[in-house]
Amino acid sequence: MSGHKKPEADRRFARFGTVSFTATSKVNDFIDYLEDGQVCGTKCRTCGAVFFPPRAQCFKCRDQAAIEWFQVSGSGKLATFSELKYAPTGFGGDLPYAIAVLDMGEYKLFGRIGYVPLDEVRVGMELVPQAHQLPDGQIIYVFNRP
């Protein structure tokens, strides 16, 4: 043992989405939960704040924060969406697709519409967030009909 070996970087977040722009994050466990079929947010036990997107730090409690994971459950209402006809570099193969915001009440999720025909998508419709494996090993969550 040399004792000087650089610790291996935890790059799990590089698997998030069609193209990830972040490899390492304090919330890399999000990817493992997705792998298990769970979309998770975080909560600060100290002040009760609920975070989506999840975060490992609480700006109210700072070093007094006690962060824990919770599973997003139930359905939300579609707050807004847009169907793209052009895609940024790296996403052309996904066209056509729609990005959207789902309002769960206590928090919202930014994501993508799943298996709902795009001409049936309406603001206010009920959808559920679900983990979704992509063929190339990447992983994401999408909004589907309950």
Place this chain on the structure above:
Amino acid sequence: MSKVAIIGVGQSSFVRGYPGSIRELAFEAYTEAMNDAELSNEQIGATIVCSAPEYDKQRSPAGVIAEYCGLNPQPTFYTESLCCSSTTGLRLAHAMVSGGMHESVMVLGFQKMSEITSAESQERMGRGADIQWESPFGTMMPAYYAMFAQGYLSQYGASEEDLALIRVKAATYGQLNERAVYRKPVELAQCLSADPVASPLKVFDCCANADGSSCIIVAGEDKVKQWGIKQPVWIKGIGSASAPVNLALRESFSSFAAATEAGRQAYAMAGIGPRDIDVAEVHDCFTIAEMLAYEDLGFAPRGGGPELIRAKQTYKDGSIPVNVDGGLLSKGHPIGATGGSQIRTIVLQLRGKAGDIQVKNPEFGLVHNMGGVGIYGNVVILGS
């Protein structure tokens, strides 16, 4: 806080593919503003250079541009807040002058978007949002604004035609603006039948990329008197706010909280209200952005924006003329130069020197300049 005036304004033509380097582009606006203020370089206390750096090959452009304009050894600073970088620069300049740090400050905004390819540009622009939690879903600027358009149309029962009317207005005036990148008329039917970009936005709902520069020179009251500035235009109110980047953390998809808050601050500082504004420049990077601005700034009640444009109240002879220089939709949107260009238009209006687009005897003008998808908001109220 001591009074601060705008004493010189300049702008390059906004073009596709500027045939020169960024320092040469910036020099064009610098020259016009210096000639306008009739100053020499020794009278400039500091420069604030404004752009969005992801378009530049040059690292730290402030130094290169200050050198090229002969503004050494004065300090030069660099500021960035995406599409409202140069009104953020103006806010910093206002603070420096009113606080007594410098007697005069130059705000020099520029963007040479053609430094990189269109595909690169689209990808970089998208990264002006949340790259960890949004970009992996395949986002881009038109789609983000389209989500506000969808939210707005759904909430108020407005139509895509209402948005198109805003583009028709922009093109009406863009034809008159020799420095605009898009100078052709646009018909309503043409807007409505154009190719979709991101539903419900179509090609004519979106502004074009452009290369351009703008320059604003500010000074305190003492210098305005000492230098015999003939037509100073005073900063009456200046407001600034921010909002969460990630749309999951927004309360509304039919308004921009940062614009509303910046407007509230600016009106309070100026001691006036929306009805007192005689002419406005608002950030119309997309038609929906102008519609939201009508309401965020109080020109119309919530949901009342469509009625304002249908009745042509935001045309030159209407109750509140908006973007009668063609707006970003016609002028083009060279990120770092945009806010300064809006300021220049209002300064010319308040001086009575706006030519074909001059509104009648304006007393107060307003500039609304946003960065990203409502992340940063600056509102400036000017008075003669």
